[in-house]
Amino acid sequence: MAVNMAASGEDQRPRGSESSFSSHGHSSRLPNSPTLPWDKFSNWLHCICVVTFDLELGQAMELIYPGHIKLSEKEKMNICYLSFPDSNSGCMGDTQFCFRIRQSPGRKAPSHTDTQWERDAPVYLHRDHAHYYGYVYFRQVKDKSSRRGYFQKSLVLVTRLPFNNLFNFLTEIVAPEYFDNGEPCLEAACHDIDQWPSPQPGETLSLPMMGMVIQVRIPSKQDKLATTPVQVIHQQSTSPIPAPYVLPSLHEADIFKCLHPVLPHVQMLWELVLTTEPIIVMAPSPTVCSETVLALTSMISPLNFCSDFRPYFTIHDSEFKEYTTKTQAAPPVVLGVTNPFFAKTLQHWPHIIRIGEMGNIVSGGRQMLKTKKSSSLKTIDAKPGVYTTYKPFLNKDKNILKRLQKGIASRRPNEVQTAMLKRYLLELTQSFMIPLERYVTSLMPLQRNVSPWKQAPRLKPFEPEEFLKTVEHSGPQLTSGLRGDWEGLYRRFFRSSNFEGWLRARQQEVDDKLQALHLEALCDADLSLWIQGRPEVEVVDLVLKLREKMRFAASNKVCVKDEVLHRLTLHLDGIIRALPEDLRTILKSS
Known part of the structure; x- marks a missing residue:
């Protein structure tokens, strides 16, 4: 059953065997069943x-489902305040948005979620093991039966997966039903989700949900980078079985809609996001600010944004003091806020994006510089715009802006505008990253240097100064027509967490490949x-190393063919049989 968490913070899982837990008709685990309920x-x-909303407690947790979670x-406090x-937003009716919070220290993700998914899925879709995402559906309507005069309630999907479109769509289905009909709808939705197959990269899944079917494709690391939107055709069907609702994308933001208010500055914003500069998005509603933050962090795709970001942030957040202190430089985080209080509290931040009502920006998006005087509060009542003293490293590409502005004037479909902007940003990111990828490839040892009689070789260290020597002759200018200080942009990138995250991932990929070779x-x-003729100690050492390598390969950290593991097993058995009986006995039992 659901749990009133305002009354109790205790774990509600029944005592005894977990496999017997049932809250909506789940039976005990069958002898041959590979999974437990939930x-x-x-x-x-x-x-x-x-x-x-509780008149005495304020925002309060009414229930958590499933009840054993x-x-x-x-975590409960942050979810309540951010939901x-x-x-000051004055949102009436139904509102959807997203937030992101830190997980409590020591919390571990279930082990069964970390194998094939994180090996085969794009890195920007990996589970976040340090944060939760919250996908919110909030309803505020007049209600005479309530002492406060309003019905105010939020349904929140809490997850480690950044499947923005899928989970937003899911709240659209579940929340209105729950608000109208109560807890049985929530139980039914959770039961449906507990029947879903695991997300498998590269597969198209049909996901039943409360009488309908959602069809969505799970992206794979092997996918070709798409630059055009998926065209969805809903065909009429005479079958009594309803046609599935096809979700065009699992996660991608509508970046043209989100970045339209700051379109003249999109190239500069790309540089700020690439180098993980601190950015504040001030918007009139949590919907606009959360969508804008997610669009900003996706601008450098397929490069993963490795710094912190909070699509929606309030003064009640447990990290409020950490992010707003003026005793040190602003942290490298992208914050989305709605409270005007932040205009004063965060005016020392170097980059502020102000979005007005309906996402409009004045003066044709003219760049406005934020005042440097700390005593001035000019940004509190300032007009929408981008407030920064940042000087971009690259010259402005006026062609893409002209094409997009022409599309606005001719009322070109939003999907086409988004495809154009995505393509431009993708090509810009690729032009920046290709020289880095080329340099990393040069650091790989030659395959002929992989010897069975030596340790597996490793990637040579990345030397920034050595890389910069290659920029003049084989840098981004080979694929991009943009001119500017590319070297300066690389130097700034090298100081960012995006570079650290990219290099760490590339090193791991190369080392795994070398281990497989x-x-x-x-x-x-x-x-x-x-x-x-080898001493027994060397032979035993070889046996132990072979076992260690096989365990490493079998744990999915290295993609190794089953045939290779089978042949290694035969090698291992043959070596052990050649040892004296006492050693054979010891090794077989170890």
């Missing part, structure tokens, strides 16, 4: 929360010949 649910969501007090629009070299080697 395992499939946890592949997608952590839990669903309902937050209501445990959230820390800080309602700020009082080393295993194949061991397969091809005549190990039975090598051990002849």
Whole structure:
């Protein structure tokens, strides 16, 4: 059953065997069943929360479902405060938005979620093991039966997965039904999700949800980078089975709609996001600010944004003091806010985007410089615009702006405008990253240097100054017509968490590949010949190293063919049989 979390913060899982837990008709685990109840649910969501307004407590957690899920007090507090629009927003009716909060220290993601998904999915869709995403559907309507005169409640999907479009669509289905018909609808929705297959990169899944079917394709790391929107055709069907609703994208933001108010500055914003500069988005509603923040962080795709970002942030957030202190430089985070209080509190931040009502920007999006005087409060009542003293490294590309402005004037479909802007940003990011990828490739050892008789080689260290020497002759100018200080932009990028995250991921990919090549070299080697005449201690050392490598490969950290593992097993058995009986016994039992 659902749990009144305002009354109790305790874990509501029944005592005894977890496999016997049932809250909506789940039976105990069958002898041959590969999963427990809620395992499939946890592949997608952590839990669903309902937050209501209590006259005495303010925003309060009404229930958490499934009932056995445990959230820390800080997590519950942050979810409660972030699930309602700020009082200054004045949102009436239904409002959807997204937030992101830190997980409490020591919390671990379920182990069954970390294998094939994180190996085969694009890095920007990996589970976030340090944060939760909250997808909110808030309703505020007049209600004479309420002492306060209003019905105010939010349904929140809490998850580690950044599937923005899917989860926003899911709240559109579940929340209105729950608000109108109560808890049985929530139970039915959770039961449906617990029947969903695990997200598999490259597959198109049909996901049943409360009488309908959502069809969505899960992106794969092997996908070709798309620059045009998916065209969805809904065909009429005479079948009694309803046609599935095809979701065009699992996660992609409508970046033209979101960035339209700041279109003249899109290239500068790309530089700020690329180098993880601190950015504040001030908007009139949590919907606009959260969508804008998500669009900003996606501007550098397929490069993963590795710094912190908060699509919606309030003064009640537990990190408020950490982010607003004036005793040190602003942290590298993108914050979305609605409360005018932040205009004063965060006016020392170097980059502020102000979006007006309906997303309009005045003066044709003319860039306005934020005053440097700390005593001045000019930005509090300032007009919409981009306030910054940042000087871009690259010259402005006027062609893309002219094309997009022409599309606005001719009322070109939004999907086409988005495709044009996506293509431009993708090509800009690729032009910047290709020289870096080329340099990393030059750091790889030659395959002929992979020897079964030595340790697997590793990637050589990345030397920024050595890389910069290559920029003049084989830099971004080979694929981009933009001119400017590319070297200066690279230097700034090298100081960012985006560079650290990219390099760490590339190093891991290369090292995994080298480990796989080393295993194949061991397969091809005549190990039975090598051990002849060797001291027993060396042979035992070889056995232990082979076992370690096989465990490493079997754990999916390295993509190795089953045939390679089979041949290594045969090698290992042959080596052990060649040892004296006492050693064979010890090794077999270890």
